[in-house]
Amino acid sequence: MTPENYAHPSGAIQPRFLSTKEAARLLTLSHRTLEDWRLRGDGPPFVKLGGSVKYAREDLETFVSGCRRSNTGQH
Secondary structure: OOOOEEEOOOOOEEEOEEOHHHHHHHHOOOHHHHHHHHHHOOOOOOEEEOOEEEEEHHHHHHHHHHOOOOOOOOO
């Protein structure tokens, strides 16, 4: 396994870093939503690599885990 890839439980090799559009597709969101969150500092962590915004899969998974709620009144 290389640093930029990891093995998915299915055995398929997955890229470790995703573009904004790839991350949005994974999260079933609009890429504009991720862009807005980035501007406000509300979304998942990201890195800038050579001027490109990238999201690490593990950061997306951690972000989603942190969004879990047991009721609608929970913040």
